[in-house]
Amino acid sequence: MELTKMNMKHILVIVLVFFCTAQLAMAQKTNHQVFTLEGCITTAIAANQQLVLAQNQAAIDNTNYQQAKSNLLPYVGANISHGLNEGRSINPYTNAYSDQKIDFAQYNVSASFxxxxxxALQQNIQQNRLNAKASNMDAQxxxxxxxxxxxxxxLxxxxxxxxxxxxxxxxxxxxxxxxxLTLLNNDGAIAPATLFDMKGQYGNDxxxxINLQNQLTNAKLSLFALMNTNFVENAFFEPIVNEMQKQDSSVTANSAYQLALNNMPMVKAYQYRWESNLKKVKVAKAQLLPSLSFNVGLGTNYSSLANTLQYVNTTEVATGGYVNYNGSKLPVYMQQNNYVNQNISYGQQWKNNFNASLSLVLQIPILNGLQARTKVRQAQIQVKQSAFLLNxxxxxxxxxxxSTYINMLQAEKTEKVSIAQLSDFTQSFHAATVKFEAGVGTSVDYIIAKTNMDKASINAIVARYNVLLLQKVLDYYQGVLKF
Incomplete structure (x- = not known):
């Protein structure tokens, strides 16, 4: 009768403990900041340092690609200069020396095709295009x-x-x-050693x-580090609904590898860089060949000393000579046109001094310290290096x-055994509990049965998540990762 009353008390205590625990868990979740998997991924993508750097590098290489295409456009430039000379200088209008103050201006427009x-330019475009694609794959x-x-x-x-x-x-x-057991020990119904054994087991639990809570804190710190955001001590992470998925039975290690070859951006990035280095060799070899360009130039200038003679009138002036006529000396006159110096206007000089030039330039490389040939050899080495990295x-x-595929198969087997083991040890613990509370079993038997069930429970949880982890990794390799 005493044991029956104690069993009822035991049941009431357990029910009360579990009820309080459930209420406490609900209150903790309400007070905690809740995070979801989608939210964590979104935050990490927006703020992770390595990803941002990779995206910026991709943007730089895409800009280089656009510049490589722009290099096909001709060079067009203009030059405008205004100046003032004091003392002896060359008059830009007459190219003669002058000791006067000169205001001058020059205007030139030139284009080179x-x-x-x-x-080389076309190959450089292809090289930069492949580099941009490789950087995009790196960012992906x-x-x-x-x-x-x-x-x-x-997870x-x-x-x-x-x-x-x-x-x-x-x-x-x-x-x-x-x-x-404390109540039973106070009544003298059990040996004190039984109570102390159970207290020791409670201390182990x-x-x-405490150890698991410490591991959880470290795991949360790692997750917040990936998100590159401040650590939230009271963070609660929402469980994933239906996170377990049945692996497609048709998937083999080789089929998963073939999908990885086709889908992994890392492989594509190395492939693009190998192709880019092949183009780089052609660009380097092009530097050994002559180049032909067509140049056009337009220009004019202005000088404050530029002047012209303006006609005023015509007069008769004595020449200083004479002729004899009937014994008389008659002076000789001649007509003389009279002019005055008049500055040429700015606009008139612009028209008068206008000039144009056309030229074809053939540049033949002969010797430049073997730099071009060195670049060819360097590019060829880079081709070999990129091919090695790709393979x-x-x-x-x-x-x-x-390795992931084999470990996943092993983890699935381990999970099945762990679930079966948990079921067996749970039944064993229930039997040991009944015996122990009825006074038939010993505390040692009870603690052993509880320890086995507790370990099996933790092992089952670890095994289940281990399978899920490996499934996600295999999906990642195949390019079918979902979340």
Whole structure:
């Protein structure tokens, strides 16, 4: 009868503890700042440092590509100069020396059209186009890497949240037993060692909760670091609904690898850089060839000393000579046109001094310190290096995909065994609890059964999330990652 009353008290205590815990959990969630997976990914994409740097580099390379296309346009330039000379200087109007003050102005417009340079400009355009595509792939790869890192970090937080919840429930069960055994010990119904054994088990459960909480804090710090945002101590991360998915049975390690080759931006980036370096070799070789350009120039000038003679009238003036006529000396006159100096107007000089030029320029490289040939050899080495990196990336990708696939199959098997083990140990614990509370079983048997069930519970949670993690990684490699 005494044991029956104590069992009823035990049940009431457990029910009360679980009710208070549920209410406390709801209150904590209400007071905590809630984060979702989609929200974490969106925040990380907007603020992550590595992703922003990769996106900026892609923008720079796309700008370089646009500039490479613009290099096909002719060069057009204008030059305007106004000046004042004092003392002895050259009159820009007459090109003669003058000791007067001169105001002058010069205007020139020139254009240069590159007709041919071994197709270097066209090859440079293709090279920059491939570089831009590679940088875009780098930015996409950085984004994909960030997304999978956030997802894995988020799942790690969820796993620890569930482990803590399970550990707290395990501690509550031990606490309830300590309370029950304390009453029995006070009545002298049990040996004191039984109570102390249970208190020791309760201490182990509390330490397990503390350790898991510390791991959770570190996992949250890592997630906030990925989001590049301030740490929120009371953050609560919303569980993912229906996060488990059944893996397509048709997927094999080789098929996953083939999809990764076609979908991984990292592989495409190395492929584009290899092709870009092939174009770079052609650009370097073009520097060994002659170039032909067509130049056009227009110009005029002004000088304050520029003047012209303006006709005034015609007069007769004595020449100083004479002729004899009938014995008389008669002076000889001649007609003389009279002029005055008149400055030429600014507008008139603009028209009068207008000049134009046309030229074809053939530039033949002969010797420039072998710089062009050195650039060719450097570009050829870069081709070999980029080909090596491309092949190495493919090899490493294959190893990663195969390793993930094998680990996922192993994790699925581990999950099945863990679930079955949890079910078995749960039944064993229930049986041990009945015996222990009926006074038939020992505290040692009860603690062993509880420890086995507690470990199995944590292992089942870890196994379930491990499968989910590996599924997400395999989806990431195949380019079918969803969230």
């Amino acid at each position: 590159l007709l041919w340079n071994g197709n 790869q950085a984004r994909d890497n960030l997304v999978i890192q956030v997802i894995l970090s988020y 790690q937080v969820l796993s620890l949240q569930e482990q803590i919840k399970a550990a707290q429930q395990q501690a509550q069960v031990s606490e309830a037993q300590v309370q029950r 509390q330490l397990n909760v 190495s990336t493919k090899t490493q990708l294959q190893q990663s995909v195969y």
